[in-house]
Amino acid sequence: MTITKKIITSASLLSSDLTDIANEVRRCENAGVDLIHFDVMDGRFVDQITYGAPVLKWVRKATTMPLDVHLMVQDPTKQIDYFAQAGADIITIHAESDCDIPRCLDNIRELGVKASLSLKPNTPAKAALDYIDKCDMILVMTVEPGYGGQSFMEDMMPKVTEIRRYADENGFPELDIQVDGGINPETAAKAIAAGANVLVAGTSLFKAKDMRELNNALKG
Numbered sequence: 739m740t741i742t743k744k745i746i747t748s749a750s751l752l753s754s755d756l757t758d759i760a761n762e763v764r765r766c767e768n769a770g771v772d773l774i775h776f777d778v779m780d781g782r783f784v785d786q787i788t789y790g791a792p793v794l795k796w797v798r799k800a801t802t803m804p805l806d807v808h809l810m811v812q813d814p815t816k817q818i819d820y821f822a823q824a825g826a827d828i829i830t831i832h833a834e835s836d837c838d839i840p841r842c843l844d845n846i847r848e849l850g851v852k853a854s855l856s857l858k859p860n861t862p863a864k865a866a867l868d869y870i871d872k873c874d875m876i877l878v879m880t881v882e883p884g885y886g887g888q889s890f891m892e893d894m895m896p897k898v899t900e901i902r903r904y905a906d907e908n909g910f911p912e913l914d915i916q917v918d919g920g921i922n923p924e925t926a927a928k929a930i931a932a933g934a935n936v937l938v939a940g941t942s943l944f945k946a947k948d949m950r951e952l953n954n955a956l957k958g
Contacts, residue, residue, distance in 0.1 A: 748773035753940030769949035784884030791820035798825030830854035881919025890920025895932035902933025
């Protein structure tokens with residue numbers, strides 16, 4: 739599949755030095771990264787607990803970069819307002835969460851934020867396609883959510899291709915498709931070939947000797 743959409747990188751703060759977030763964000767800016775990815779975990783939807791809207795508010799003060807918030811929470815209904823107020827530019831909820839999915843997606847957009855829906859590896863593409871008209875982006879998880887540093891699941895690529903084909907054939911060519919998990923230059927190329935155009939990278943970016951060089955390599 740040939741992708742003509744701009745390739746976008748999103749740096750996952752989970753893999754950064756969280757004792758020095760402002761400088762880590764600045765490093766991403768200087769490297770030409772496009773988005774800051776903010777993983778929110780509640781200890782219920784996934785085992786881990788990370789950070790919430792008050793932390794995002796401080797990240798917002800540290801940068802003008804778009805903030806890409808991924809809500810891995812059991813019920814995102816109330817959280818949407820908090821993160822929108824804290825400065826999120828994109829808010830992703832999970833298709834598997836306990837909420838009224840279309841209402842939550844509508845609420846995100848009503849708050850002036852881009853709406854995104856994420857699919858865990860065992861969730862089929864149809865779970866997102868049913869709501870594609872309410873989404874600016876669909877996130878296909880290429881690892882099980884909740885832990886950084888996992889290996890890329892290449893068997894998720896047909897799901898990416900299915901979503902891209904459906905979007906193109908049904909009047910949604912502007913839809914962004916994001917992949918998250920195990921993204922490095924080699925796996926990024928596979929994801930782009932499948933139809934993804936937004937790449938979340940954590941370990942590969944923040945551990946790189948030269949973040950700008952790595953970021954450019956991710957984009958191909």
